[in-house]
Amino acid sequence: MNVKNYSSGKRAICILLAGIMSWAAHASPRTRLEKAESDVRGKVVSEKNEPLVGVNVILKGTSVGTTTDPNGNYRISVPDNGILTFSFIGYLSQEMNVGNQSEINIKLLPDTKILNEVVVTAYSSQKKKDITGAVAVVNVKDIVKQPTGLVSGLLQGQAAGVTVISSGQPGAEPQVRIRGINTFGNNTPLYVVDGVPTQNSTNLNPNDIASIQVLKDAGAASIYGSRASNGVIIITTKRGTGKVSVQYDMFYGVQTPRSGNVWDLLNPTEEANLRWIANKNSGLPINDPIYGSGPTPVIPDYIYPLGKMEGDPAVDPSKYYINPNYKTDDDYNRFYRIIKANKAGTDWFHEIFKAAMNMSHNLSVSGGTDKGNYMISLNYLNTQGTLMTTYLKRYNLRANTLFNVNKHIRIGENLTYTISSNPQISELTDINVIATTAQMSPIFPVRDIKGNYAGIFGTGYNGNNPVGQLERLKDNRTLGNRLFGNMFAEIDLFKDFTYRSNFGGEMYSGTARSFIYPTYENNENTKYNAYNQSSQGGYAWTWTNTLTFHKAFLAKHDLTVILGNEAYKSYFENLGGQTRDYYTFDPSYTTLSTGSGIQSNYSGRSFESLNSQFGRVDYAFKDKYLLSGTVRRDGSSKFVTYQYGWFPSVSAGWRISEEKFMGGVKWLSDMKLRGSWGVMGNQLNVNANNGYYTFIMDKAASYYDINRTNNSNQPGFQVGQIGNPDAKWERNINANIGLDATFLGGALDVSVDYFRKDIKDLLYNPAVPGTQGPGTVPFVNIAGTTNRGIDLSVNAHKNLGSDIKLNLGLTFTSYKNKVTRVTDNTNYFFSTGRALNGINFVKNEVGHPIGSFYGYQIIGFWNTVQELDAANEEARRVTGNSAAVYQTDQALGRFRFQDANGDGIITADDRVFLGNPNPDFNYGLNVGLSYKQFDLSMFFYGVQGNEIWNHNKYATDFYATFIQAKSKTALYDSWTPEFDF
Numbered sequence: 001m002n003v004k005n006y007s008s009g010k011r012a013i014c015i016l017l018a019g020i021m022s023w024a025a026h027a028s029p030r031t032r033l034e035k036a037e038s039d040v041r042g043k044v045v046s047e048k049n050e051p052l053v054g055v056n057v058i059l060k061g062t063s064v065g066t067t068t069d070p071n072g073n074y075r076i077s078v079p080d081n082g083i084l085t086f087s088f089i090g091y092l093s094q095e096m097n098v099g100n101q102s103e104i105n106i107k108l109l110p111d112t113k114i115l116n117e118v119v120v121t122a123y124s125s126q127k128k129k130d131i132t133g134a135v136a137v138v139n140v141k142d143i144v145k146q147p148t149g150l151v152s153g154l155l156q157g158q159a160a161g162v163t164v165i166s167s168g169q170p171g172a173e174p175q176v177r178i179r180g181i182n183t184f185g186n187n188t189p190l191y192v193v194d195g196v197p198t199q200n201s202t203n204l205n206p207n208d209i210a211s212i213q214v215l216k217d218a219g220a221a222s223i224y225g226s227r228a229s230n231g232v233i234i235i236t237t238k239r240g241t242g243k244v245s246v247q248y249d250m251f252y253g254v255q256t257p258r259s260g261n262v263w264d265l266l267n268p269t270e271e272a273n274l275r276w277i278a279n280k281n282s283g284l285p286i287n288d289p290i291y292g293s294g295p296t297p298v299i300p301d302y303i304y305p306l307g308k309m310e311g312d313p314a315v316d317p318s319k320y321y322i323n324p325n326y327k328t329d330d331d332y333n334r335f336y337r338i339i340k341a342n343k344a345g346t347d348w349f350h351e352i353f354k355a356a357m358n359m360s361h362n363l364s365v366s367g368g369t370d371k372g373n374y375m376i377s378l379n380y381l382n383t384q385g386t387l388m389t390t391y392l393k394r395y396n397l398r399a400n401t402l403f404n405v406n407k408h409i410r411i412g413e414n415l416t417y418t419i420s421s422n423p424q425i426s427e428l429t430d431i432n433v434i435a436t437t438a439q440m441s442p443i444f445p446v447r448d449i450k451g452n453y454a455g456i457f458g459t460g461y462n463g464n465n466p467v468g469q470l471e472r473l474k475d476n477r478t479l480g481n482r483l484f485g486n487m488f489a490e491i492d493l494f495k496d497f498t499y500r501s502n503f504g505g506e507m508y509s510g511t512a513r514s515f516i517y518p519t520y521e522n523n524e525n526t527k528y529n530a531y532n533q534s535s536q537g538g539y540a541w542t543w544t545n546t547l548t549f550h551k552a553f554l555a556k557h558d559l560t561v562i563l564g565n566e567a568y569k570s571y572f573e574n575l576g577g578q579t580r581d582y583y584t585f586d587p588s589y590t591t592l593s594t595g596s597g598i599q600s601n602y603s604g605r606s607f608e609s610l611n612s613q614f615g616r617v618d619y620a621f622k623d624k625y626l627l628s629g630t631v632r633r634d635g636s637s638k639f640v641t642y643q644y645g646w647f648p649s650v651s652a653g654w655r656i657s658e659e660k661f662m663g664g665v666k667w668l669s670d671m672k673l674r675g676s677w678g679v680m681g682n683q684l685n686v687n688a689n690n691g692y693y694t695f696i697m698d699k700a701a702s703y704y705d706i707n708r709t710n711n712s713n714q715p716g717f718q719v720g721q722i723g724n725p726d727a728k729w730e731r732n733i734n735a736n737i738g739l740d741a742t743f744l745g746g747a748l749d750v751s752v753d754y755f756r757k758d759i760k761d762l763l764y765n766p767a768v769p770g771t772q773g774p775g776t777v778p779f780v781n782i783a784g785t786t787n788r789g790i791d792l793s794v795n796a797h798k799n800l801g802s803d804i805k806l807n808l809g810l811t812f813t814s815y816k817n818k819v820t821r822v823t824d825n826t827n828y829f830f831s832t833g834r835a836l837n838g839i840n841f842v843k844n845e846v847g848h849p850i851g852s853f854y855g856y857q858i859i860g861f862w863n864t865v866q867e868l869d870a871a872n873e874e875a876r877r878v879t880g881n882s883a884a885v886y887q888t889d890q891a892l893g894r895f896r897f898q899d900a901n902g903d904g905i906i907t908a909d910d911r912v913f914l915g916n917p918n919p920d921f922n923y924g925l926n927v928g929l930s931y932k933q934f935d936l937s938m939f940f941y942g943v944q945g946n947e948i949w950n951h952n953k954y955a956t957d958f959y960a961t962f963i964q965a966k967s968k969t970a971l972y973d974s975w976t977p978e979f980d981f
Contacts, residue, residue, distance in 0.1 A: 037078060038077065039077050042105045043074075046110070047107065049107070051071050051073075052068060055072070056085075059076070059084060059085075062802075080098060084098060084104065087802070110669075121220060123223065124546075124548060124560070131653075132219055132652055132674045133674075134736050134738055136159035145937050150173070150174065150202060150206075152164065152201050155214075155233075156174075157924020157926070157939065158926070160753075160791035160811040161791040162214055171202065171422035178216055178230060179787060180787040183230075186230075192232060195504060196502075200506075203416070203482050207377065209235060212233065212234070212235050214231065214233050216736075216753070217734050218649040219676025222648065222678040222680045225632035226612075226645060227684075228732075229682035230684075238375050240373040240375040245364075246363075247365075248362070248363050248364075249364075251359065254355050256355045257349075263349060265965045265966065266965070268443040274970060276297050288307075301315075302338065302340055303454075305337075321334060326518055337458070339444070346444060348440045352387060352437060354388065356384040356385055357382070360379065362377060363378050363379075372402050372403040372404055372412075373401070375400040381393070389473050390424060392421075395420070396418050397417045398416040409490070413485060413486065416483075417483050418482045419481055423476055423477070433469045435952060439962070440466065440964070440965060452520075455521025464521075465522070475587040476513065480508070496549055500548070508537060508539070509535070512535075529582055531578065531590045532576065533576065537574075538572035539570065546564035548562050549561040561615070562617075563614075568611075569607070571605070573603070577599065578601075608636070609636075612633060612635070613632070617630075622658070624655040626653035639728055640727075641728075645681055645728065645729035651674065654672065669744070670742040671741040671742075679733050681730060685779060690723070690724060691778075693775075695718065696719075697716070697718075702715070719772075720775055722773070722775040723778060727763065728781055730760075730761055731761050733757070736755045738752060738753035747796065750792075750793070750794050752793075755787075757788070759785045759820075762783035766826075784821035785818065787816070788816055789813065791811075793810065794809070795807070803932045806929055807927075808926070812921060813923070816918075817849045818848055819849070828845035836951075841854055851917050854911055854914065856910060857897065857898040857912050857914065858898075859898045861893060861895065862892050862895075863892070871886035871896075874904060879905060884904070885905070886905055892977065893974075914947070921945065
């Protein structure tokens with residue numbers, strides 16, 4: 001039984017370390033021996049009779065020990081009945097009874113299991129030493145120690161070349177990027193779970209995983225063809241072995257949100273002082289509806305009615321009236337709000353972010369014989385979000401079985417069924433609930449004098465009450481079901497052939513319901529109530545058939561050939577509706593049929609299919625010269641004219657360590673140089689209708705009073721999708737060169753890769769002339785990008801004693817990304833949804849990274865009138881325009897922008913690239929220390945050199961934007977006329 005308890009606090013770690021240090025300080029350096037001792041000496045050599053330095057020689061059952069010197073010699077005092085243990089990383093340990101021996105010489109044999117470790121790759125498995133592609137093998141035992149329920153999140157910092165970006169929201173799939181950003185759209189890698197391709201890994205139980213491999217280059221991944229461009233993650237789940245084993249694992253932890261003044265906001269008094277200073281410096285009259293019009297601001301007792309003090313008749317509680325469940329405008333217009341000022345200030349961030357529990361229980365039963373094996377597991381995961389009303393509750397049931405019908409036929413299945421509930425909030429929007437915690441002024445309380453929600457109504461302020469927003473979501477529900485897995489059969493044909501048929505996929509469904517409550521506390525209120533309900537469902541199946549030939553012959557040659565065919569089909573449909581105007585808001589009453597108001601509905605469906613043929617050849621000569629080649633032909637229902645694409649690759653490896661001239665290099669256990677080139681494809685960003693024109697009917701747009709009766713519209717059609725039948729596969733042309741090396745008998749492993757990815761025929765949907773109609777713009781093959789970079793992984797292992805082991809793992813990734821082509825008519829485009837007041841600030845331009853930030857470069861402030869006059873005079877001289885000014889709306893204390901193009905004036909042409917969100921490098925460090933049955937693990941991850949767009953600062957750091965909460969920077973670190981220049 002393994003019971004794990006995780007805590008996010010530092011105190012527990014400090015206590016643990018203090019305890020270990022205390023124990024170490026009081027531990028006896030030697031164990032008291034009752035028997036007579038004698039000196040034993042000897043020498044430890046390798047299988048090649050070469051001395052081994054640093055071999056641990058330990059008296060079994062004690063802490064008494066020594067290590068061998070550079071000549072392999074050792075000396076130790078032991079009792080006559082003692083047992084010596086000889087251990088060295090990369091070699092098999094040996095034990096020797098001392099007896100009456102005074103000299104014991106040992107020859108350690110290499111532990112070949114590392115090099116001969118079998119790694120699951122595309123449609124087969126290979127020995128680690130024979131792999132010629134860029135494959136990262138993830139240490140599953142380490143990653144499952146992290147208290148999280150999402151497999152994709154566990155990959156952060158664990159594999160070189162893999163970047164994981166997580167929002168922290170329970171159940172939200174992290175963004176996984178393998179070797180950077182490839183395309184303008186979906187960059188999600190392909191997951192292959194027990195041979196079944198999928199884009200969704202959120203329902204996978206980490207406790208069920210046996211191995212994870214990341215295929216990063218074409219040599220490893222191009223056999224997956226059209227879906228391999230973003231990389232491939234191979235996941236294999238566990239199987240049973242040996243006697244019946246029952247295992248229970250659990251973790252419990254608490255996640256704590258950041259403490260303190262998270263947004264660095266002013267308190268109500270500071271906010272009032274800021275408004276006075278800003279109005280004074282701007283020459284504006286001071287007449288504030290809340291803080292008054294005197295020489296200094298006055299903090300009122302009440303915000304609403306505006307600026308009232310205690311005892312004022314306007315705040316008589318008998319006048320108060322709010323019906324939070326109002327149903328008519330007449331009722332709403334009768335509201336009389338009374339809201340007390342929170343003079344101490346409301347901490348809006350911590351009103352909605354609280355410490356949250358995270359727990360998991362996992363029970364598994366497994367076993368196996370020569371007739372077959374089984375593994376059954378049940379998992380319950382409950383991750384409560386630190387943001388109120390967000391959570392993930394998930395139940396997983398898995399059954400994996402394998403039966404040996406006879407020694408040539410095997411059948412089995414891997415199935416998992418998941419039930420989950422996972423309400424989430426919208427992220428990365430201008431008015432998301434997290435952003436409102438930086439907008440709401442702290443002078444506003446959470447609730448008014450009667451306990452209803454307080455807000456900005458009638459005050460001129462900006463922001464919505466985030467507590468009200470989230471508490472109104474508390475009865476919303478989601479429920480998802482997913483059956484995922486595969487069934488397979490394997491048959492050994494003749495002597496060297498194996499046929500495998502694998503049928504797998506998923507069936508899923510989901511329902512959601514929500515209620516829209518009327519609001520009353522905001523400036524712009526929702527004055528209706530409505531109930532929404534939706535459902536969705538679908539399936540996807542993949543049927544793969546492969547024939548594998550493997551033969552080793554003449555003691556020098558090893559040949560593997562794989563031929564296969566794969567068919568894929570998916571179907572999806574959804575249905576939803578809304579009804580308004582409910583008599584009661586009780587969630588037990590509301591359905592789509594119980595409301596009395598307007599009803600609306602929608603539905604949709606889509607399907608797609610793939611048909612593929614593929615082959616691979618792996619050849620090894622003398623176990624040191626390696627060659628591999630693959631080719632895949634994919635046909636997709638998404639394309640019309642160019643339906644099929646070919647995706648080849650070739651890779652080679654040279655195990656330098658096996659050459660005769662490396663025989664005298666004692667410290668090198670294995671070294672392999674490898675390289676690859678190939679093509680991978682992508683079709684993720686194309687919808688099923690992309691190749692076809694579709695037409696729809698829309699009462700608001702395509703109906704027309706063609707008979708000019710003024711009282712009847714005739715139905716008509718409009719374009720729904722603009723078709724592009726000439727779209728074809730996006731191609732990722734990939735080259736990689738790498739080096740794998742193992743030193744000191746396995747004590748140190750190093751792997752380094754240099755890669756380059758050129759994306760050709762990138763699928764992108766540029767803007768089209770309005771004359772083509774309002775239809776969805778199709779994707780066309782016109783753009784291109786490139787990525788190049790370095791991956792590095794280092795793993796070190798050290799036995800610090802007979803029972804103490806130290807493991808260190810380091811990953812490092814650096815890449816450079818840039819756009820190489822956009823369209824025939826332009827070399828840039830702005831990303832949609834990334835604009836501020838209608839001005840786009842994320843630009844994708846040839847020669848620059850995807851998603852670069854674009855705007856005016858600030859070079860300082862306008863500090864004096866003389867600076868303004870000098871700049872304007874220069875602008876008039878350069879332009880020849882006597883009315884020219886250097887910068888529109890320039891004034892003292894405002895930012896001065898750089899004249900990037902040197903034309904003397906600031907225009908839109910002076911905008912420049914300010915940075916990009918791609919890091920210069922990212923890194924991960926794993927530290928593991930084990931003592932007998934106890935282990936301590938630490939994990940560190942970081943990125944360096946990426947710029948971040950901070951949307952909150954636009955509103956909090958600048959007084960002139962919105963009347964809302966402001967930061968301490970706005971008050972204490974702003975330009976003032978009194979500053980001495």
